[in-house]
Amino acid sequence: MVSSVDRSEIAFFDLETTIPTRPEQPYAILEFGSILVCPKKLIELESFETLVRPHDLSLISASSVRANGITADAVVSAPTFSDIADRVYDILHGRVWAGHNILRFDCVRLREAYAQINRSPPEPKGTIDSLALLTQRFGRRAGDMKMASLAAYFGLGQQSHRSLDDVRMNFEVVKHCATVLFLESANPGEQIPIPIPSNEAMVEDSSSTTQSDAFTPQTEFLPSNEVSMASITVSSSSSVSPYFHGSHKIQILHRDIPLQIRCDSMRIRFGLSTKYLDHAGRPRLSFVVDANSSNLCDLLNTCDNITKRFMDSDRNSEWRPLVSRKPGFFDSPTIRLHLRTEDGDGSGWMTEIYKKESSSLSSLSIPQLVTSSRYDVAELDWLFRPGGFVDAYLCLDPYNYQQNAGIRLVAKKLVVHY
Incomplete structure (x- = not known):
């Protein structure tokens, strides 16, 4: 047992929580896991893990169980957060905190949990958010920089979405990334090749993809004038969608292939909106363009x-309807484009966003990747200025949710002219 007086260790920690199904519904902690790491030798000194019983077991929705496998039956005899608050405080207070996406999620949920029991939360003497740090230092070579993608990149196995397992995987990922960056620093200008394991769940290794390869227009996206209206059909599949009531998800097909369209030089009417929330209570980003x-x-x-x-x-x-015609502006129809969100751990958005100089009229000009996942609204707001133009690569996603139905135009890729 590490002495509570010694605060030099790094505390890696992770929370598993419920996933709210309504905007007003709170998160509830279901599991806490942590390890204390010696910063000099990079070895694990101590670990702690416990399930946590929320005050309301009905908060454990089907979405929560799909995300982490923790059921109401599993936590019914577990301690409440109030029961473990002292232990968690002793582990974290005055130490450097480390974890993946902890600044935007875990730290926030932790403070909420202490506020609910009228206790002061622990305070760190520093934080290491491996998502932000590795995105900055390691780049996008491991794809979307989710923990599962990083682990697969280094051949560390699959993420379990359980607290202690994820904490230890996070620690191993950090060590692997640090080793690669150290070796690269000894060979400036060279990127250390990492062997990619054979794993069907692996994401593609983006380090082997050139900028031009990454943005080769795909033939599956059809210009609107090449779509045959008579060849559009609708079918249903047995996959469950959180945006569709019942057991069937609707697909819009063109010649028996899911319809995806490409729309070039669309003028932005209104910038990013965060008004609408997804099924987990996170902002669902969208913006409005002229139907050109x-x-x-x-x-x-x-x-x-x-x-x-x-x-x-x-x-x-x-x-x-997809096309909006406001009273008095019938000749100025608009459509709303949505950024693609994650359905899994819900930590970010997945639309690939590129920027391209507006002054460049050459078709050979290569758009530059801005981001492909996990970003803040503030980082993108400047890109989507009213009056600007975007090229959009869209899929059509029918929905029937909370007595509203229609089709969402979801952007898989966006090229912003600037």
Whole structure:
């Protein structure tokens, strides 16, 4: 047992929580796991892990169980957070805290938990958020920089989404990244090749992809004027969608292939909005552009009509059309584009965003990748200025959720002209 007087160790920690299903619903801690690490020898000195019983077991939704496997039955006999508050305080207070995405999530949830029991939270003497640190120092060579992607990149196995396992995986990832960066510092200008394990769940190694390869336009995205209206159909599959009631997810097809469209030089009418929340209570980013051609409007209206007829059995939901025509602005239709969000641990957005100089008229100009995941609204707000232009690569995602139905235009890629 490490002496509580010694505060030199680094405290790696992780929380597993419920996933709110409504904006007003709070998070509840379901599990706490931590290790104390010697900063000089980089060895684990002590560990602690416990399940936590929330004050309301009904907060453990199906989404929560899918995310971490922790059921109400598993925690019914576990201690409450109040029961473990002293131990957690002793582990964390006055030490350097470390973890993946802890600044935006774990630290916030921890403070909320102490506030709920009217206790002062522990305070760190420093923080190491490995998501921010490794994104800055290690780059995007491991893809989206999620813990699962980093672990797969180094062949460390699959993420379990359980606190102590994830903490130890985080520690190993940091050590591996530090080793690579140290070796690269001895060979300036060279990137150390990492053997990629054979793993179907692995993300593609982005370090072997050139900038031009990363943005080769895909033939699966059709320009709106190349879509045959007569070839658009709708089908359902058995996969469950959190945005669709029932056991079937609706797909819009074009010649039996999921319809995806490319729209170039769309003028931004209104910048990023955070007004709407997803099923986990996180802001769902979107922005409004002008529908820049009658052909595009006709295509979207056709998709609306076909999908609405397919879903017409549920008459309790209000249909929201893709193309918006405000009173007095009938000749200025707009459409809303959504940034793609994660359905798993819910830690960020997944739309790939590039920027391209507006002054460059050459088709050979290569857009530069801005980000592909996990970003703050403030980091992107400057890109989506009203009056600016974007090229959008869109998929069509029908939804029927909380008595609202329609189709979301979800951007897989965006090229922002600046």
